Amino acid sequence: MSKTIAILAPGAMGSAVARCLSENGARVLTSLKGRSEATLKRAAVSGMIGAEDDAIADADIILSIVPPGEAEALAQRLAALIVKRNKKPVVVDCNAVNVDTVKRIEEIIGSAQAPFVDGGIIGFPPQPGGKSPAFYMSGAHARDIAVLRDFGLDIRIVEGPVGAASALKMSYAGIVKGLAGIGSAMVVAATKAGAADALRDELALSQPAILARLEVALPDMIPKAYRWIAEMHEISGFLGPDHPASQIYEGFAKWFEHLAADAGGDAVDASLLKAFAAGIAKKKV
Amino acid sequence: MSKTIAILAPGAMGSAVARCLSENGARVLTSLKGRSEATLKRAAVSGMIGAEDDAIADADIILSIVPPGEAEALAQRLAALIVKRNKKPVVVDCNAVNVDTVKRIEEIIGSAQAPFVDGGIIGFPPQPGGKSPAFYMSGAHARDIAVLRDFGLDIRIVEGPVGAASALKMSYAGIVKGLAGIGSAMVVAATKAGAADALRDELALSQPAILARLEVALPDMIPKAYRWIAEMHEISGFLGPDHPASQIYEGFAKWFEHLAADAGGDAVDASLLKAFAAGIAKKKV
Structure with missing residues (x-):
C-alpha cells in the first residue's frame, strides 16, 4: 500500500529518514519554503518532494524531526494546518524532548483532533543500504505507524503512554552522552596534569569496556557537542x-558548550581527546 | 629487611592495608588515642600496634589514609611531630584529594624536612589472601617506597611530580564513579516514567558493556554514596x-547526598536501582 x-x-x-522511506516506495513530502540552497539539494537527493502546507496536512503520517528547542513551535504550526482538515494525519514527535514537553505537544496536536504518537530515535541516521536507527514509539496510537516497518524503519513499540518513548530517549542519551561528557572532562584534565598515560593504562587494566567505549565516543562527540547542549537541558528538564x-x-550543557567553542x-x-582516543598521549616525565 | x-x-x-603489611612481616603502628571500641578491635585484628606520637614519627614510612576532608589536618599534625625528629620518615598521602590539596600537603610535610610522596589508591581494600588495590605513587621520592611491594602492596610508579598520582585518582574516579552517578540518576528517572524495561533492552542491544558495568556498579554504589559526596567535591576542585x-x-555530590539519604x-x-541491576524492572503497560 502506498x-x-x-x-x-x-x-x-x-x-x-526520507531517503530510506522513498527508496522503499513511500511518497515523502517536506516544506521547503525559505530554506537554503544546501537544504533544497539535500532534500532533492533524498527523494523528498517540496509541498504546500495543505498537501503536508493531507499526508498519512507526519514525522516531526527537528532540534529539541523547535519541537513545540512546529507542533503549533502543524495543529493550525490540521485543524481545518477532515482527514487527520498521525503526527509523530521524534524529537529529543523531555516528558513534560512531549505531553504539551500531545495537547497541541490533540486540539486539532489528530492522533499523536510519542517517538524517540536512538542511533545514527539511516545510511543507504545500511541499518535503521531504532524508532521507539509509545502512546495509544503507536501501533498505527508500525506500517513504517514496510518502508525500512526499525519501529519498536514501547508499552506505555505518551512520554514513555521520550523518557527512554532521555535516559539512554543521559547515560551514553553523559559518559562522553565525564570521559572528555576527565581526559582533558588528566592530560593537562600529566596523568593521561597512567589513566589510560589503569582503565585498560581494570575497566577495559569503558576505555573501549571512550575510544569511540570521544572523537565522535567533538563535532556533535554543539547539538548536545540543548539535549542536556532537555534531560535536566x-x-x-x-x-x-x-x-x-x-x-x-555548559561543558559541551565549551567543547563546541x-x-x-x-x-x-579536541586534539587532546583525539590523542587519548588514539592512544598517543604524550609522556611527561 | 624489617x-x-x-x-x-x-x-x-x-x-x-595494615593487615596485608603485617601478614607480610612489617611492623605496623597506628594511633588509637580516643578511638572507639570497634576501631580498637579492628586495629588489633589487623595486626596494628597502638603507638604514641613519637613512635609514629620514628617509623620508616607513614601512610595517610583518611577521608579527603581530613587529609590536610592530619598532615599538619604529622609535620608537628616530625619536625622535632632527626630521622625523618617518608610521608605518603594516599587520599582522594585534588592536585592543589596534595601540593599544599607537600608544603606542610616539606616544612618538617621530611620526604613526601603523592599517592592514590584505585580498587577495593586488600582482602586476606586476595589481591592488592593499585597504589599509584608520584613525586621525586616515589621510588623510596617501592619497598612496600615486598609486603604485598601493588605499588605503581606514575612518572611525574607530586600531583600526578592524585590527578590519576581524581580522573579515574571521575569516570568510574561518574558513570555510576549518571546511570543511577537515569535508571531511577526511567523507572518512574515507565521506561526501565525499554532502557534495559536498548542498552543490552546497543551498549552491552555499559549495561554490564551498571549491573555491577549500581548495587555497589548504594552503601558508598555517602563517602563519594566529599570525593565529588574534590574532583570539582x-x-x-x-x-x-x-x-x-x-x-x-548533590545526587550522592540524595542517594545516601x-x-x-x-x-x-535504592530498591529501584537494585531491581534494574537484577533485571527485574516492573512492566508498566
Missing part, C-alpha cells in the same frame, strides 16, 4: 528543576 | 572553580 509521509524538517536526520541530579545535566576555535581540547 | 610503617587512621581501607565542567561534579531512609530509589 503511503504519503511528510517529514519536517529536511535536516541531517530528517533527510536520511526531564528530571525536573528541583531534582537532586538536574545540576549534573546543566553542567554537561573549542572545536570551532583552536581545538586544543 | 620495616616499621605507621598508618593513620585505622579505618576500613587503612586497617585492610581538581577541575577548578571556574572550569566549565566543575558543575557536573558539584551535581554528582535515600539508602539510610525508605530506600525507594
Whole structure:
C-alpha cells in the first residue's frame, strides 16, 4: 500500500529518514519554503518532494524531526494546518524532548483532533543500504505507524503512554552522552596534569569496556557537542528543576558548550581527546 | 629487611592495608588515642600496634589514609611531630584529594624536612589472601617506597611530580564513579516514567558493556554514596572553580547526598536501582 509521509524538517536526520522511506516506495513530502540552497539539494537527493502546507496536512503520517528547542513551535504550526482538515494525519514527535514537553505537544496536536504518537530515535541516521536507527514509539496510537516497518524503519513499540518513548530517549542519551561528557572532562584534565598515560593504562587494566567505549565516543562527540547542549537541558528538564541530579545535566550543557567553542576555535581540547582516543598521549616525565 | 610503617587512621581501607603489611612481616603502628571500641578491635585484628606520637614519627614510612576532608589536618599534625625528629620518615598521602590539596600537603610535610610522596589508591581494600588495590605513587621520592611491594602492596610508579598520582585518582574516579552517578540518576528517572524495561533492552542491544558495568556498579554504589559526596567535591576542585565542567561534579555530590539519604531512609530509589541491576524492572503497560 502506498503511503504519503511528510517529514519536517529536511535536516541531517530528517533527510536520511526520507531517503530510506522513498527508496522503499513511500511518497515523502517536506516544506521547503525559505530554506537554503544546501537544504533544497539535500532534500532533492533524498527523494523528498517540496509541498504546500495543505498537501503536508493531507499526508498519512507526519514525522516531526527537528532540534529539541523547535519541537513545540512546529507542533503549533502543524495543529493550525490540521485543524481545518477532515482527514487527520498521525503526527509523530521524534524529537529529543523531555516528558513534560512531549505531553504539551500531545495537547497541541490533540486540539486539532489528530492522533499523536510519542517517538524517540536512538542511533545514527539511516545510511543507504545500511541499518535503521531504532524508532521507539509509545502512546495509544503507536501501533498505527508500525506500517513504517514496510518502508525500512526499525519501529519498536514501547508499552506505555505518551512520554514513555521520550523518557527512554532521555535516559539512554543521559547515560551514553553523559559518559562522553565525564570521559572528555576527565581526559582533558588528566592530560593537562600529566596523568593521561597512567589513566589510560589503569582503565585498560581494570575497566577495559569503558576505555573501549571512550575510544569511540570521544572523537565522535567533538563535532556533535554543539547539538548536545540543548539535549542536556532537555534531560535536566526531564528530571525536573528541583531534582537532586538536574545540576549534573546543566553542567554537561555548559561543558559541551565549551567543547563546541573549542572545536570551532583552536581545538586544543579536541586534539587532546583525539590523542587519548588514539592512544598517543604524550609522556611527561 | 624489617620495616616499621605507621598508618593513620585505622579505618576500613587503612586497617585492610595494615593487615596485608603485617601478614607480610612489617611492623605496623597506628594511633588509637580516643578511638572507639570497634576501631580498637579492628586495629588489633589487623595486626596494628597502638603507638604514641613519637613512635609514629620514628617509623620508616607513614601512610595517610583518611577521608579527603581530613587529609590536610592530619598532615599538619604529622609535620608537628616530625619536625622535632632527626630521622625523618617518608610521608605518603594516599587520599582522594585534588592536585592543589596534595601540593599544599607537600608544603606542610616539606616544612618538617621530611620526604613526601603523592599517592592514590584505585580498587577495593586488600582482602586476606586476595589481591592488592593499585597504589599509584608520584613525586621525586616515589621510588623510596617501592619497598612496600615486598609486603604485598601493588605499588605503581606514575612518572611525574607530586600531583600526578592524585590527578590519576581524581580522573579515574571521575569516570568510574561518574558513570555510576549518571546511570543511577537515569535508571531511577526511567523507572518512574515507565521506561526501565525499554532502557534495559536498548542498552543490552546497543551498549552491552555499559549495561554490564551498571549491573555491577549500581548495587555497589548504594552503601558508598555517602563517602563519594566529599570525593565529588574534590574532583570539582581538581577541575577548578571556574572550569566549565566543575558543575557536573558539584551535581554528582548533590545526587550522592540524595542517594545516601535515600539508602539510610525508605530506600525507594535504592530498591529501584537494585531491581534494574537484577533485571527485574516492573512492566508498566
